[in-house]
Amino acid sequence: MSTTDRVRAILGGTIEAYRGEPAYRQRADVFHELERIRSRLGEPIRIALAGTLKAGKSTLVNALVGDDIAPTDATEATRIVTWFRHGPAPRVTANHRGGRRTNVPITHRGGLSFDLSRLDPADIVDLDVEWPAQELVGATIIDTPGTSSLARETSERTVRLLVPADGVPRVDAVVFLLRTLNAADIALLKQIGGLVGGAAGALGIIGVASRADEIGAGRIDAMVSAKDVATRFTDELSRTGVCQAVVPVSGLLALTARTLRQAEFSALKKLAGADSAELNKALLSVDRFVRPDSPLPVDAGTRAQLLERFGMFGIRISIALLAAGITDSSGLAAELLERSGLVELRKVIDQQFAQRADMLKAHTALVSLRRFVQLHPVMATPYVIADIDPLLADTHAFEELRVLSLLPSRTTTLNEDELSSLRRIIGGSGTSPAARLGLSPQNYHDGPRAALAAVQRWRRRAEHPLNDPFTTRACRAAVRSAEAMVAGFAARR
Template structure:
């Protein structure tokens, strides 16, 4: 039985105990267990966190590919908002007293606007948005108010979700956005590390250098500067075990790339015909680009809208791509998306979160189950509590996630080739047997088991090297155990195949 099924069974057993025990008839123990079990079956919960104006709502829209989250400074940006997949669009406001009410929604200039003014925003605990979206069918995204806000109650809403007093966060994983690494960011990441990842390091925290194009003041090479800064932040934060990775993203450009309109493509194409000297002069600043008396062949309103949608950096990148050969809006959108950093972030999210969704949800469920069993103690749940404690310490997937974060910065006595191999083996480049072994699917099918056996033997021997420091030995043991897991999976697949052929 895998970890997911074991936790599911533990929750069912605990729920049965509480329902059948007269001492807990008037408590909410069974209800809390049921709620925990329901959460285990839901999509992974990813929260976007960060200080005020870090670009969380813009990044959420870019990830979903639609302008769902309001980005202007309305009451909605001060409320925790959950974005779920739903067959039909619907928005409800859940109040602090547990009651809920529908929220009127309208779309203006392509953006959703939630009317919460008549519902007393201060009394709203959260907004829940159901929206038909392929992205949201795989993960629930939670947009949180800015931490370190001047309004302490606004900041507390985020802290209650991510670092609650009972120690069980409402999110399974976190994207933490920052414009630069500040003391406030480090403090918040430290608390997230304690709450989300436990004492051994983070299980699901990725740092995002948001609004990365602003680091280079909108220059066309701004993302190169942002990548250098992100690498420095990554080293600083990962060395403390605070993030598994730090990725630079130009959120506005990413959103525009995913929602590029044909009219915008035509406007940009028209700018390509402008004399180079005139265009270069107009592109010196956003104000100069938008001036009514500009020689550019577009109305000032169109130019203002381009700056609002692309930013100066985005307009410069788009023009450079068009001048170098992009022929249609689809190709331009693809290239802008690549240069925004969103493609890299999506890849990191897939490897660190998506492919490990069950592990992250199991981790959250075990923490929640442990809390409930502590709150409602009885001798009959003592074995379940002991089993939950063992699983939190023993599940190898948790160890892989912790080590992936630490390997980015901590020194080992491994060679460069060995470090690349063990990173791949413990799932740093993907969690399928193909990804872990570095083989194509046919090779995995024909010789993967033998390759995994050899890797397990090699890393078991490497772990016993007397010159290893303790961290290197820990990494080697993890590599060996991961290889053993591949052997078990491939062996089970062979048995299943033989059984299928016989029948």
């Protein structure tokens, strides 16, 4: 029986227990909440984007979805928590305090705009946006207001979502955007990590060094500087044990790459073919680039539009790529997407979140159910908790995630090669047997032998007399991961 099936069984038994209690038998709100917890097991994983004001959250939402659907201007919509879900047709709904729902008029000219003029934003709990994007089939993305907003209520909306007072998680994983690293960010990350992972630590937080192209002042090597900053952020955050990695991303460049227009490609191609002396002077600054009297072969209005869409870094790297031999818009888009950092971020999201979606959702359901039965006690409450706690403590997939989150912040007796191998085998590079064992598709037939060798290797390492307790724990996790693969290969014979 899978972990999800075991959670469903616990929920089913809990619902029956409440039906047998006279005090709760007629409480529709109680059964609604229990059904809500159960239904979340079948929903897409919920990933929240959080960070300080102007960190670039909405732009990154747009880049991840591949369409300009999250408002990025300072409108009322950006001050409200917004849920982006998959739907057959575009639709926006406002959820009000008290449960009332209102359809919100939308326009989509250059970007999606929400018309909240007839509504009181203070009365809106959150917005639901349905959009027919393939990227939203497997994940619901939540855009949150900046946590350092001057309006206290705006910041508190995000805190209530990520660190709710009742201790019941609303999201499964968090992508936290950072432009600097300060005490407030670290404190909030610790709060989020404590809740997402329960008492045993974080299960799903990834950091993003956002607006990465601006870190290097828009220079052509800006992303190199951003990677250095991301490494520093990772080193600093590793001491907290709540954030496994920080990825540098230029959300603006990623969004432009995913929505590149042929007219923009043509304009960039003209610029790339301009007189090099004039072009180099124009690329020195924003003011020079948009000067009306510039002799460049593209008019000032078009140059201003390019600047808004690409930023100076995007324009500089695009011209360099065209000069290097890129011949079509699809080729340019692919190169820009790779350089934006979005490809790497999606890879990390896939490895840490998507491949573990069922585990993250099961964890959230168990924590939510435990809190619920404590707040609404019945005769069966001790038995429900007795079923939940061992599952939270012993389910190996949870242990893998906890060890992965703790590895950067703990001193071990493992050497670098052993650390790299351990991270891989407990799923740090993906959860498939090939990823865990470091096998190429051509050598996949070596899987059973490699898995058995891994069991033997990590058993010996777990028994090393000089191990500290955490090193032994991590090695035992590797043993269990390898044993699971041995069993899996045997079952396929």
